Amino acid sequence: MVRSGxxxxxxxxxxxxxxxxxxxxxxxxxxxxxxxxxxIAGLVASGAFTLYFFAYGRNxxxxxxxxxxxxxxxxxxxxxxxSTLPAWWAGEPFFTAQWWxxxxxxxxxxxPLIFDIGVYLAVVGSxxxxxxxxxxxxxxxxxxD
Numbered sequence: 001m002v003r004s005g006x007x008x009x010x011x012x013x014x015x016x017x018x019x020x021x022x023x024x025x026x027x028x029x030x031x032x033x034x035x036x037x038x039x040i041a042g043l044v045a046s047g048a049f050t051l052y053f054f055a056y057g058r059n060x061x062x063x064x065x066x067x068x069x070x071x072x073x074x075x076x077x078x079x080x081x082x083s084t085l086p087a088w089w090a091g092e093p094f095f096t097a098q099w100w101x102x103x104x105x106x107x108x109x110x111x112p113l114i115f116d117i118g119v120y121l122a123v124v125g126s127x128x129x130x131x132x133x134x135x136x137x138x139x140x141x142x143x144x145d
Contacts, residue, residue: 013055020048028120029113038116042123049124050131058132069132072125079118083111 024045031037053061087096099110 009051009055013051017048017052020044020051024048024120028116031116038119039123041116042120043127045120045124046127046131049128053128053131053135058135061128061132069125069128072121073129074125076118076120076122076125079121080115081118083115083118086111 024041026041027036027044028038028041031041049061049065052064084095086098087094090096090098092098095111097111099108101108
């Protein structure tokens with residue numbers, strides 16, 4: 001693994017990544033009833049991945065994510081669209097929230113949660129696409145191509 005950052009940045013990125021991702025999941029799950037939700041949670045996760053990207057480079061980020069940031073945007077949009085279907089199937093107005101209890105786990109699932117997960121994925125994918133595009137553009141300008 002090629003490291004592109006300093007020792008302090010590399011250690012900070014490695015230690016902060018799991019904490020930031022855990023906090024982003026907390027914000028995502030609490031966002032229905034209190035401040036938070038998919039957008040701010042996605043920004044926190046994007047910050048974690050961007051820090052890792054600056055410390056270890058594009059290849060290391062790609063190996064860790066295993067999916068293209070553009071694919072994350074597409075998955076987010078798909079989740080957002082899928083969150084509208086249960087209300088339609090129930091014969092209710094478009095975007096009417098639906099809730100279910102998952103019997104095995106005893107947790108509540110809902111269409112707002114599915115929508116927030118879609119927003120989360122779309123924000124993470126958009127920010128990472130923008131950051132990697134800016135870095136790629138910077139490298140092209142420096143090399144004179």
